Amino acid sequence: MNHPERKTSYQPPSRLEDYPVGTAFPSGHLVEINAAWRSERPVINTERCTKCLICWLLCPDGVIRKTGDGRLEIDYDYCKGCGICARECRSSVIRMEKEGL
Amino acid sequence: MSRGSRAFISGNEAIAAGVRLARPHVIAAYPITPQTTVIERLAEMVADGNLAAEYLHVESEHSALSACIGASAVGARTFTASSSQGLLYMVECMHYASGGRFPVVMMNANRSVALPWNIYGDQRDSLSLLDSGWIQAYAEDAQESLDLVVQAFAIAEHPEVLTPVMVNLDGFVLTHTYELVNVPDQVDVDAFLPPFQTTNKMDPERPMSLGFTAGPQHNQAFKQLQHLSMLSAGRVIRETEERFGQLFGRNYPGLVDAFLCEDAEYVIVTLGSVAGTVRPVVDRLRSMGERVGLLRIRYMRPFPELEIRDALAGTKAVGVLEKDISFGYEGTVFTNVNSALTRAGAKPPRLLNFIGGLGGKDISVTDIEALFSRLKASDAGETVTFI
Amino acid sequence: MVNSSKKRLSIRELSEREFFYGHKACPGCGGSLAVRLALKVLGERSYAVVPAGCMSAVGFIFPQMGFACNAIISTFPGTASMLSGVAAGARALGHENVHAVGFAGDGGTADIGFQALSGAIDRHDKIIYICYDNEAYMNTGVQKSSLTPVGARTTTSPVGQRLRGAVTGKKPMFEIVAAHGIDYAATASVGYPMDFIRKVEHASRVEGTSYIHVFAPCPTGWGHETSETIAVAKDAVDCGLLYLAEYVDGRFLLNHDPGEFASVREYLLRQGRFRHFSEEEIASVTVQRDAGWQRIRRDWKS
Numbered sequence: 001m002n003h004p005e006r007k008t009s010y011q012p013p014s015r016l017e018d019y020p021v022g023t024a025f026p027s028g029h030l031v032e033i034n035a036a037w038r039s040e041r042p043v044i045n046t047e048r049c050t051k052c053l054i055c056w057l058l059c060p061d062g063v064i065r066k067t068g069d070g071r072l073e074i075d076y077d078y079c080k081g082c083g084i085c086a087r088e089c090r091s092s093v094i095r096m097e098k099e100g101l
Numbered sequence: 102m103s104r105g106s107r108a109f110i111s112g113n114e115a116i117a118a119g120v121r122l123a124r125p126h127v128i129a130a131y132p133i134t135p136q137t138t139v140i141e142r143l144a145e146m147v148a149d150g151n152l153a154a155e156y157l158h159v160e161s162e163h164s165a166l167s168a169c170i171g172a173s174a175v176g177a178r179t180f181t182a183s184s185s186q187g188l189l190y191m192v193e194c195m196h197y198a199s200g201g202r203f204p205v206v207m208m209n210a211n212r213s214v215a216l217p218w219n220i221y222g223d224q225r226d227s228l229s230l231l232d233s234g235w236i237q238a239y240a241e242d243a244q245e246s247l248d249l250v251v252q253a254f255a256i257a258e259h260p261e262v263l264t265p266v267m268v269n270l271d272g273f274v275l276t277h278t279y280e281l282v283n284v285p286d287q288v289d290v291d292a293f294l295p296p297f298q299t300t301n302k303m304d305p306e307r308p309m310s311l312g313f314t315a316g317p318q319h320n321q322a323f324k325q326l327q328h329l330s331m332l333s334a335g336r337v338i339r340e341t342e343e344r345f346g347q348l349f350g351r352n353y354p355g356l357v358d359a360f361l362c363e364d365a366e367y368v369i370v371t372l373g374s375v376a377g378t379v380r381p382v383v384d385r386l387r388s389m390g391e392r393v394g395l396l397r398i399r400y401m402r403p404f405p406e407l408e409i410r411d412a413l414a415g416t417k418a419v420g421v422l423e424k425d426i427s428f429g430y431e432g433t434v435f436t437n438v439n440s441a442l443t444r445a446g447a448k449p450p451r452l453l454n455f456i457g458g459l460g461g462k463d464i465s466v467t468d469i470e471a472l473f474s475r476l477k478a479s480d481a482g483e484t485v486t487f488i
Numbered sequence: 489m490v491n492s493s494k495k496r497l498s499i500r501e502l503s504e505r506e507f508f509y510g511h512k513a514c515p516g517c518g519g520s521l522a523v524r525l526a527l528k529v530l531g532e533r534s535y536a537v538v539p540a541g542c543m544s545a546v547g548f549i550f551p552q553m554g555f556a557c558n559a560i561i562s563t564f565p566g567t568a569s570m571l572s573g574v575a576a577g578a579r580a581l582g583h584e585n586v587h588a589v590g591f592a593g594d595g596g597t598a599d600i601g602f603q604a605l606s607g608a609i610d611r612h613d614k615i616i617y618i619c620y621d622n623e624a625y626m627n628t629g630v631q632k633s634s635l636t637p638v639g640a641r642t643t644t645s646p647v648g649q650r651l652r653g654a655v656t657g658k659k660p661m662f663e664i665v666a667a668h669g670i671d672y673a674a675t676a677s678v679g680y681p682m683d684f685i686r687k688v689e690h691a692s693r694v695e696g697t698s699y700i701h702v703f704a705p706c707p708t709g710w711g712h713e714t715s716e717t718i719a720v721a722k723d724a725v726d727c728g729l730l731y732l733a734e735y736v737d738g739r740f741l742l743n744h745d746p747g748e749f750a751s752v753r754e755y756l757l758r759q760g761r762f763r764h765f766s767e768e769e770i771a772s773v774t775v776q777r778d779a780g781w782q783r784i785r786r787d788w789k790s
Contacts, residue, residue, distance in 0.1 A: 022202030027308035028556030082515035083715030126580035155576035160607030164569035171573025303558035312561035313548035
């Protein structure tokens with residue numbers, strides 16, 4: 001797996017003995033998503049995408065990823081809707097859509 | 102089988118000898134009087150190839166402890182040393198090490214804290230840091246210094262403890278005084294102190310995130326766990342000393358060293374090398390039929406409340422002699438002793454606090470005799486007295 | 489343009505692994521992009537040391553750990569000293585092919601972390617120190633640092649009746665670390681990401697201390713759209729307020745001369761923190777830029 005995945009079954013510690021000793025915890029341990037942050041979401045027109053990978057390169061959160069057949073997809077759990085991908089896309093194939101109310 | 106070698110060395114040199122035997126991976130330290138000869142001896146050992154440690158010439162004490170924490174965080178055994186101003190410069194990192202449960206071992210040369218400037222020994226530096234989460238031991242002589250620092254790694258690294266340890270030596274009086282010391286053989290220390298193992302570390306095979314933040318929901322639990330581990334350390338210290346005694350033939354009495362306290366009516370409680378001045382007074386008064394004793398506290402954290410209660414049972418008057426004052430109140434050792442005795446319902450009729458030795462002020466045999474006279478006087482006088 | 493590195497990674501050769509993911513940085517954060525890209529280059533055998541600041545505050549909130557490689561928060565002044573300790577410990581324990589890399593902000597580098605950085609460089613410790621420069625103490629709410637540019641509005645250098653933004657300018661960190669005789673130093677910008685990546689890759693092969701100063705816009709603190717971060721970072725280079733350079737083998741190397749500069753005025757006025765600038769203030773910045781470039785073009789190899 002190229003990116004960390006959310007631990008959906010994680011239960012926060014409730015008893016002292018469930019806490020880690022010292023401030024040490026596995027890296028890449030995710031329990032929350034960031035989707036609620038955004039007011040608009042990027043949508044890639046995969047038909048017209050040239051796969052230049054600029055959006056993939058420039059996403060501060062790394063949520064754009066290559067799929068098996070080379071298409072790019074977005075992990076909307078962790079996309080914050082900053083709009084950098086749409087702004088920097090060389091072919092203008094990404095548009096920002098308002099999130100549903 | 103050879104059981105160590107005899108050396109005529111100073112307290113500081115004894116620390117260096119002990120540290121070398123413990124095989125630290127990383128040493129990071131910054132010079133400050135009267136700690137300097139510790140790190141000079143260690144540097145000589147490294148330069149001669151007698152100590153295979155990474156020796157970092159850090160540019161401050163804060164960086165010294167910060168570097169030790171970084172090394173400990175990848176699983177290395179680490180050592181640093183400081184004193185006074187330098188110790189206080191690294192206080193942020195002291196809390197970091199204890200909260201992060203990094204078993205760093207540090208030697209502290211007890212020295213007065215500015216202002217005024219003073220390079221001589223008192224214990225305000227370490228005693229002002231009892232809340233920093235470090236185990237604190239106080240040595241009386243050079244042999245104990247060496248033995249304490251070797252034991253310190255074993256105690257600190259114990260999985261139930263995982264707490265940094267500070268070994269305190271009185272500045273100049275102990276750091277620079279020469280005594281005959283038995284320096285153990287490396288093979289025996291290797292048997293006593295196995296390599297450092299921990300899961301509290303960054304690991305290329307198992308990526309971990311260390312030193313994280315914990316908000317209001319979780320933070321207190323971490324602190325409570327830290328406190329409970331410090332409380333367990335008392336038992337671990339005694340077990341470690343027993344193992345040490347079996348291997349090296351020197352038996353240490355645990356968190357306190359009680360000298361003729363069993364039937365004593367008047368006891369002086371103190372820390373560190375001044376105990377060596379109290380002992381001959383106790384001997385002389387005993388020879389005159391007086392029931393007096395000395396209680397030397399060896400570990401201030403974890404605090405030996407039960408041992409103190411037991412040692413002082415049946416006393417008529419006790420004087421806590423310390424080289425420290427918490428301005429606006431009383432001496433810190435007194436506060437701790439008073440609390441322990443009061444909580445146990447075991448407070449003697451008179452409990453006095455003698456503040457002395459600040460800035461290296463001499464405490465003589467005559468001064469100690471006067472303290473015992475104060476204890477015996479029916480009129481207690483002031484609770485807190487500067488002597 | 490002189491290429492100081494033998495190997496040049498292309499975008500397609502970059503690792504697909506994400507080592508900084510699920511963190512709580514602001515949308516459009518330049519600093520988080522710098523961290524993400526650097527770790528792609530350095531890979532999974534990295535020990536990341538991150539002081540108090542934005543990247544640690546957003547990446548280590550128990551139980552959410554945004555770093556997927558080994559990582560540790562250091563004290564605020566202690567990035568470089570902890571890095572030295574990590575490198576020494578790794579060396580003592582025989583950990584091979586590992587990178588001790590620090591990600592400190594401008595405050596944690598040029599101010600409170602300066603002493604430790606100087607010490608680490610002096611010791612030639614094998615560490616990679618990356619300063620993500622968002623030109624203020626952003627994590628604590630946009631206070632002025634010694635890398636805040638002259639005139640910029642911050643919460644401790646506000647625009648008022650008597651004083652108009654920061655009174656002093658940027659401490660020249662690149663030249664300062666170079667003056668130490670550091671083994672390798674570079675300036676970079678998230679607006680020129682492949683250049684930044686090339687420099688991280690070069691640093692990964694230096695047997696000694698590397699320092700990379702990466703310009704990382706902060707939409708929150710600078711007052712521009714979250715989508716504009718890369719454009720602003722590129723604009724800073726194109727208008728000459730930032731130069732892309734390296735210090736390698738004891739010499740300064742200019743990587744890129746824009747020739748004719750883009751508009752300083754437009755760069756400044758697109759950001760809320762400079763929007764109060766008068767024409768005189770803009771002109772003053774432009775004059776400073778020109779003086780700097782006269783020196784660079786005269787003294788540095790390109």
